[in-house]
Amino acid sequence: MGVLEQIEDLERRLESGETAWMEAEARRDHLDTHAIVTGAAGFLGSHLVDRLLREGWSVTGIDSMITGELSNLSDVIPSTKFRFIREDVSGPLGVYDFGSVQWILHLASPASPIDYLAHPIETLQAGSVGTLRLLDLAVHKKAKFLLASTSEVYGDPAVHPQPETYWGNVNPIGPRSVYDEAKRFAEAATMAYHREHGLDVRIARIFNTYGPGMRPSDGRAVPNFIDQALWGQPLTVHGDGTQTRSLCYVDDLIEGLWRLMRTPFIIGPVNLGNPEEVSMLELATLINRLTGNESSIKFEPRPTDDPEHRRPDITLAQRHLQWQPTTPLIEGLRRTIVAQMQRHRIWS
Numbered sequence: 115m116g117v118l119e120q121i122e123d124l125e126r127r128l129e130s131g132e133t134a135w136m137e138a139e140a141r142r143d144h145l146d147t148h149a150i151v152t153g154a155a156g157f158l159g160s161h162l163v164d165r166l167l168r169e170g171w172s173v174t175g176i177d178s179m180i181t182g183e184l185s186n187l188s189d190v191i192p193s194t195k196f197r198f199i200r201e202d203v204s205g206p207l208g209v210y211d212f213g214s215v216q217w218i219l220h221l222a223s224p225a226s227p228i229d230y231l232a233h234p235i236e237t238l239q240a241g242s243v244g245t246l247r248l249l250d251l252a253v254h255k256k257a258k259f260l261l262a263s264t265s266e267v268y269g270d271p272a273v274h275p276q277p278e279t280y281w282g283n284v285n286p287i288g289p290r291s292v293y294d295e296a297k298r299f300a301e302a303a304t305m306a307y308h309r310e311h312g313l314d315v316r317i318a319r320i321f322n323t324y325g326p327g328m329r330p331s332d333g334r335a336v337p338n339f340i341d342q343a344l345w346g347q348p349l350t351v352h353g354d355g356t357q358t359r360s361l362c363y364v365d366d367l368i369e370g371l372w373r374l375m376r377t378p379f380i381i382g383p384v385n386l387g388n389p390e391e392v393s394m395l396e397l398a399t400l401i402n403r404l405t406g407n408e409s410s411i412k413f414e415p416r417p418t419d420d421p422e423h424r425r426p427d428i429t430l431a432q433r434h435l436q437w438q439p440t441t442p443l444i445e446g447l448r449r450t451i452v453a454q455m456q457r458h459r460i461w462s
């Protein structure tokens with residue numbers, strides 16, 4: 115059954131009075147609930163840990179620290195409901211006694227182009243071996259499984275904006291393929307475990323997300339531009355800057371993941387991102403304005419296979435999660451700039 119057919123089938127069942135899932139979710143909220151978050155010391159993982167703890171969950175965070183920072187977890191480490199394991203998810207996880215586990219949220223993977231180009235084999239392993247190990251654990255624990263996938267599965271898209279039904283345009287042997295193909299494999303594995311074992315799975319195709327907690331050195335446009343602006347340097351834009359991205363503020367994204375885990379309607383991939391596009395030149399100009407940076411913009415060559423446009427079609431998320439980003443770009447950037455200033459102790 116295709117994804118849309120599955121959704122329609124579930125909707126039909128719900129309309130015909132099958133509300134057991136709602137009751138189960140409501141009961142679950144009152145039980146001791148435990149989630150494993152991989153990539154917990156990373157940008158998105160640490161925000162997700164925060165959210166789960168706020169919702170009353172116990173959380174085990176797993177991270178190899180290949181691109182993570184423990185400072186992202188400084189607020190939650192004292193919590194008695196949080197446990198941290200420094201481990202590579204591509205290695206054997208069977209040595210740990212996780213106890214009962216309701217959700218496994220798999221975010222572990224280098225995620226920025228600088229990171230995955232510096233760690234190509236580790237990126238392939240996190241998406242392949244790591245995903246298989248966590249899927250096995252989910253089967254063993256009868257846990258719901260979330261894969262943090264990416265808009266990169268669409269490659270340099272020939273369809274715009276990208277709906278979940280678009281199969282993508284990925285160069286399978288280019289430098290970026292270590293990330294794109296690892297995530298495509300991870301999606302295939304996730305769906306195979308669903309079909310083979312009946313595992314309850316979710317796949318979030320995350321589009322560019324930004325916010326406090328990103329490493330300025332990871333090379334992604336927002337923290338990179340902000341850092342350059344804070345140091346009064348010219349902002350480096352690749353190509354002529356007309357290429358666009360859609361930028362989602364982290365709180366909105368985490369809300370989307372939370373809703374995705376709680377809905378019974380969606381088994382296949384769901385786009386989570388901001389459908390509003392901004393060109394890299396517009397973004398650089400806005401960040402210069404917000405930081406008061408008077409330096410100009412410097413143009414550099416575009417990286418290989420850098421996509422021209424990225425914009426999610428979020429109809430599925432709007433319809434079934436009642437979700438869409440609500441934080442205006444200017445507000446999200448302001449919060450991110452303040453966080454980056456605090457990080458550099460420019461402002462406290």
Ligand SMILES: NC(=O)c1ccc[n+]([C@@H]2O[C@H](COP(=O)([O-])OP(=O)(O)OC[C@H]3O[C@@H](n4cnc5c(N)ncnc54)[C@H](O)[C@@H]3O)[C@@H](O)[C@H]2O)c1
Pocket residue numbers: 152153154155156157158159176177178179180181182183201202203204220221222223224225226229236239240244262263264265319320321322323324
């Ligand atoms: N931030 C975005 O815009 C974005 C967009 C699309 C997809 N995603 C996905 O979301 C997830 C988190 O991304 P992020 O932006 O927080 O990146 P990040 O680099 O900040 O966090 C990734 C975390 O995973 C850890 N990690 C990597 N490989 C590991 C392994 N083998 N075992 C254990 N830990 C490992 C890293 O140390 C790091 O803490 C990734 O899977 C990424 O592909 C993020």
